[in-house]
Amino acid sequence: MCTSFKTELLQAVHNFTNGTGDTFKLALYTNSASFTAATTAYTATNEVVGTGYTAGGGTLTNVTPTSSGTTAFADFADLTFSTATITARGAMIYNDTAAGDPSVVILDFGADKTSTAGDFTIVFPAADATNAIIRIA
Amino acid sequence: MTSALTMDFPAGFQVGVQTSNNRGFTPEEIASRCADKIVSVSDTSHPAIREQAKAFKDQIEKVLAFYMREAVKSDRTTVYNALMDAGHPELAKMIRNL
Numbered sequence: 333m334c335t336s337f338k339t340e341l342l343q344a345v346h347n348f349t350n351g352t353g354d355t356f357k358l359a360l361y362t363n364s365a366s367f368t369a370a371t372t373a374y375t376a377t378n379e380v381v382g383t384g385y386t387a388g389g390g391t392l393t394n395v396t397p398t399s400s401g402t403t404a405f406a407d408f409a410d411l412t413f414s415t416a417t418i419t420a421r422g423a424m425i426y427n428d429t430a431a432g433d434p435s436v437v438i439l440d441f442g443a444d445k446t447s448t449a450g451d452f453t454i455v456f457p458a459a460d461a462t463n464a465i466i467r468i469a
Numbered sequence: 470m471t472s473a474l475t476m477d478f479p480a481g482f483q484v485g486v487q488t489s490n491n492r493g494f495t496p497e498e499i500a501s502r503c504a505d506k507i508v509s510v511s512d513t514s515h516p517a518i519r520e521q522a523k524a525f526k527d528q529i530e531k532v533l534a535f536y537m538r539e540a541v542k543s544d545r546t547t548v549y550n551a552l553m554d555a556g557h558p559e560l561a562k563m564i565r566n567l
Binding site: 410423439446447448452454457459463465 | 486488489490502505511
């Protein structure tokens, strides 16, 4: 989780509401990319290049923030790059609406993932208080 | 009096990635992913609850896969007719025989 994102939440930079909120995108990166919690914004450096993938990545479908018990959470629907020939080691979710494309979170796939003339799908966890990708407990 | 807000990933957290080569995903593969979104149960829940949830999830997955196959077949019928109307009978036949 990017530290700058936590600060920006308190500055009302991000709106995850489905339909009326900001547009969030997911960009894929090769294993040459080096991100940390100090990463603050989208970059095209070391971004994946390949058939079925456009620089900037794919647009995510927001799951409107809600809460369960004392935990608030937001999530996204799965994202598929269709008929893609690409290899990616990780991804960045960033706010494409906010000025400067501020980053939200960096995702490490654990190893290179490859699709060849096939589908490359990012599977997000279930949108609940124990699994959602963005939770405030 | 107050607890600190926490919003970091638990240890070992990884987002899932599924890929395919030279094909798309099958209805069964997508149904499995869909069932994971509909039914989730904690590892720490009572074993009886966990078993019940798993049985329900397995059943949901079969129903989802069936109707996804139906949707694929129906869409091919639509594509077949669109290609026939556009004057591509050979291509239409290929789609119907997939």
